[in-house]
Amino acid sequence: MVGNRNFSRPSWQLPESCATPEEVFFNRRQFVKLLGGTGIGAGLSGFGGIDFAEASEDPSAGLYPVSRNEAYTIERDITPEELSTTYNNFFEFGSHKQISSAAQALKIRPWEIAIDGMVDKPFVIGIDDLLKKMPLEERLYRHRCVERWSMTVPWSGFSLAKLVELAKPSSGVKYVRFETFQDSSVAGGQKQFWYPWPYIEGLTIEEATNELAFMVTGVYGKPLPKQMGAPLRLAVPWKYGFKSIKSIVKITFTQERPVSFWEELAANEYGFWANINPDVHHPRWRQDLEQPLGTNERIDTQIFNGYAEQVAHLYEGLKTEPLYR
Ligand code: MTE
Numbered sequence: 001m002v003g004n005r006n007f008s009r010p011s012w013q014l015p016e017s018c019a020t021p022e023e024v025f026f027n028r029r030q031f032v033k034l035l036g037g038t039g040i041g042a043g044l045s046g047f048g049g050i051d052f053a054e055a056s057e058d059p060s061a062g063l064y065p066v067s068r069n070e071a072y073t074i075e076r077d078i079t080p081e082e083l084s085t086t087y088n089n090f091f092e093f094g095s096h097k098q099i100s101s102a103a104q105a106l107k108i109r110p111w112e113i114a115i116d117g118m119v120d121k122p123f124v125i126g127i128d129d130l131l132k133k134m135p136l137e138e139r140l141y142r143h144r145c146v147e148r149w150s151m152t153v154p155w156s157g158f159s160l161a162k163l164v165e166l167a168k169p170s171s172g173v174k175y176v177r178f179e180t181f182q183d184s185s186v187a188g189g190q191k192q193f194w195y196p197w198p199y200i201e202g203l204t205i206e207e208a209t210n211e212l213a214f215m216v217t218g219v220y221g222k223p224l225p226k227q228m229g230a231p232l233r234l235a236v237p238w239k240y241g242f243k244s245i246k247s248i249v250k251i252t253f254t255q256e257r258p259v260s261f262w263e264e265l266a267a268n269e270y271g272f273w274a275n276i277n278p279d280v281h282h283p284r285w286r287q288d289l290e291q292p293l294g295t296n297e298r299i300d301t302q303i304f305n306g307y308a309e310q311v312a313h314l315y316e317g318l319k320t321e322p323l324y325r
Pocket of ligand 1: 143
């Protein structure tokens with residue numbers, strides 16, 4: 001199960017993408033219930049003394065809230081902000097869910113994104129310049145981890161297709177490769193040498209230009225908090241959450257299929273496609289049910305996470321590909 005970049009990982013170090021100890025999950029639910037019962041939770045902006053006020057000092061703060069695109073709504077309750085911003089996977093800051101405090105060490109200005117590979121002319125663009133060029137909107141999306149917890153999140157951002165347009169890829173491009181920052185002086189997790197840093201993800205060009213592929217820059221009507229992948233992350237809601245790479249610094253247009261961070265570590269668990277399917281189980285987690293974060297509900301998983309209408313056609317004819325892993 002060790003990746004092929006010659007990493008020697010201690011045998012006890014299982015790749016725990018999206019692994020949440022049940023008791024952590026349970027305790028959080030109990031805590032939220034308690035807060036709800038006492039009314040203490042009203043207006044709470046983060047647990048554990050974490051100060052997210054910095055988000056309001058983000059130079060992009062004035063851009064939000066943005067208007068909602070009603071084409072992307074969901075008949076489900078939005079996950080409370082205090083839950084989704086304190087229960088995160090961001091292995092750069094720790095291999096557990098409570099990384100929101102550690103993630104505040106990430107400096108998100110200046111922040112540049114390199115666009116390279118098979119494009120008309122490679123370029124580097126600062127996040128604030130990019131934000132000026134892109135049409136921002138809010139979309140309510142499902143967000144589902146392979147570990148079976150799910151959220152409903154009001155992301156703000158822009159369609160990835162718009163960014164592809166700006167990049168002007170050449171006609172032979174087959175894939176888009178995304179790369180996260182690498183700086184172990186702020187992200188302690190990157191000192192764990194057995195992980196193949198930096199975090200990499202990839203999409204086919206058809207997936208990247210599908211209407212659902214969304215570049216996220218904000219959430220809950222505010223700039224994206226660091227623990228959720230500020231200042232720029234991906235959201236591809238028909239795929240498991242690990243595909244939604246955070247804090248992106250490079251986007252490369254290529255003919256080669258990118259090998260993702262998790263695929264490199266455990267290809268039998270985390271493949272390139274990772275489309276959500278109730279009938280194809282992860283070796284450690286059944287996928288027929290999902291549990292919305294902060295509830296005791298169990299909901300039937302839908303093929304492509306309920307987005308078949310928008311994405312099923314992308315996979316017609318790809319009969320030999322393991323589309324659900
Ligand atoms: N991106 C980076 N750079 N590093 C990560 O560890 N974790 C992934 C994905 N993107 C991860 C990442 C996983 S496993 C999930 S489920 C989602 O981010 C979690 O997003 P959230 O914390 O906003 O819910």
